[in-house]
Amino acid sequence: xxxxxxxxxxxxxxxxxxxxxxxxxxxxxxxxxxxxxxxxxxxxxxxxxxxxxxxxxxxxxxxxxxxxxxxxxxxxxxxxxxxxxxxxxxxxxxxxxxxxxxxxxxxxxxxxxxxxxxxxxxxxxxxxxxxxxxxxxxxxxxxxxxxxxxxxxxxxxxxxxxxxxxxxxxxxxxxxxxxxxxxxxxxxxxxxxxxxxxxxxxxxxxxxxxxxxxxxxxxxxxxxxxxxxxxxxxxxxxxxxxxxxxxxxxxxxxxxxx
Amino acid sequence: xxxxxxxxxxxxxxxxxxxxxxxxxxxxxxxxxxxxxxxxxxxx
Numbered sequence: 001x002x003x004x005x006x007x008x009x010x011x012x013x014x015x016x017x018x019x020x021x022x023x024x025x026x027x028x029x030x031x032x033x034x035x036x037x038x039x040x041x042x043x044x045x046x047x048x049x050x051x052x053x054x055x056x057x058x059x060x061x062x063x064x065x066x067x068x069x070x071x072x073x074x075x076x077x078x079x080x081x082x083x084x085x086x087x088x089x090x091x092x093x094x095x096x097x098x099x100x101x102x103x104x105x106x107x108x109x110x111x112x113x114x115x116x117x118x119x120x121x122x123x124x125x126x127x128x129x130x131x132x133x134x135x136x137x138x139x140x141x142x143x144x145x146x147x148x149x150x151x152x153x154x155x156x157x158x159x160x161x162x163x164x165x166x167x168x169x170x171x172x173x174x175x176x177x178x179x180x181x182x183x184x185x186x187x188x189x190x191x192x193x194x195x196x197x198x199x200x201x202x203x204x205x206x207x208x209x210x211x212x213x214x215x216x217x218x219x220x221x222x223x224x225x226x227x228x229x230x231x232x233x234x235x236x237x238x239x240x241x242x243x244x245x246x247x248x249x250x251x252x253x254x255x256x257x258x
Numbered sequence: 259x260x261x262x263x264x265x266x267x268x269x270x271x272x273x274x275x276x277x278x279x280x281x282x283x284x285x286x287x288x289x290x291x292x293x294x295x296x297x298x299x300x301x302x
Contacts, residue, residue, distance in 0.1 A: 016288050016291060017284060017287040017288035017290075017291040018283075018284070018287035018288075018291065018301070019284075019287075020301055020302070034273070038269065041269070042265070042266075042269065052260055052261075053259045053260050053261060053262075053265055054260075054261055054264070054265065056265050056268075057264070057265055057268045060268055060269055060272040061268070064272065101279075102279070105275055105276060105279045106276075108275060109271065109272050109275050109276065112268070112271045112272075112275075113268040113271060113272060116264045116265075116267055116268045116271075117264075117268070119264060120261045120264050219276065219280075222280075223279070223280060223283065225301075226280075226283050226284060226287055227283050229287060229299070229301055230283055230286050230287040230290060232299075233287070233290035233291065233293075233294045233298075233299075234286075234290065236294050236298055237290060237293055237294065
């Protein structure tokens with residue numbers, strides 16, 4: 001008869017893969033909040049006086065862009081910690097990479113939902129307007145950041161290169177945010193917390209937007225935890241395959257590496 | 259609801275894109291977890 005150690009039994013009770021009890025709780029909370037977002041955004045919140053029902057797109061569009069900004073700022077902070085920290089930790093580099101990937105997804109969602117809103121409001125999907133163009137530039141810049149992460153080299157080289165780029169491209173965020181003030185823009189100015197810190201939304205509209213922000217923040221946290229753990233395992237498996245390839249090559253050449 | 263196609267479409271795109279990314283992340287994580295030893299998973 002075999003016995004299972006208490007530690008082993010505890011591990012087997014955890015979710016498979018990259019999951020833990022904490023991610024499971026965050027995941028359930030995220031699903032609940034997204035259901036609330038759909039309920040409030042599509043059903044309970046009223047139509048806007050000027051925009052009509054198209055305002056409902058705002059409850060996913062605005063949280064998406066805020067979370068994309070947050071993700072890119074997390075990438076920049078982790079890049080700075082990697083670059084200037086004493087340990088040059090690869091762990092924070094993986095969090096930077098995971099966060100950038102998630103930011104790109106949220107930014108793609110921002111562009112797509114913005115285009116649908118633009119089609120209703122302006123009659124066209126796209127205009128080479130300052131806000132739209134700078135947002136597209138930010139999106140392409142982070143695709144470039146992810147492309148650099150995929151280049152050949154050691155993990156330390158990858159981390160150093162991408163940290164430098166992560167610190168440079170984050171500087172585009174203020175340009176995107178202030179583009180509506182710097183240039184004449186079709187895009188409306190900030191509805192919530194403009195320069196005068198005045199909240200120009202109220203009631204159920206503000207609450208629906210708040211639900212969206214909380215839902216997407218929880219989603220971001222859940223995704224970062226899972227994706228950074230996946231990146232850790234990708235690096236481990238990559239190292240192991242490289243070791244095997246080196247051993248095989250040495251064996252072919254008859255080199256004794258002992 | 260006016261412009262319902264665009265409005266529901268925006269929610270579908272949002273949830274679809276994020277859901278697809280989440281599903282892929284979980285799938286890759288589970289596949290790799292079988293190849294990596296438990297002691298190399300500090301989160302467990």
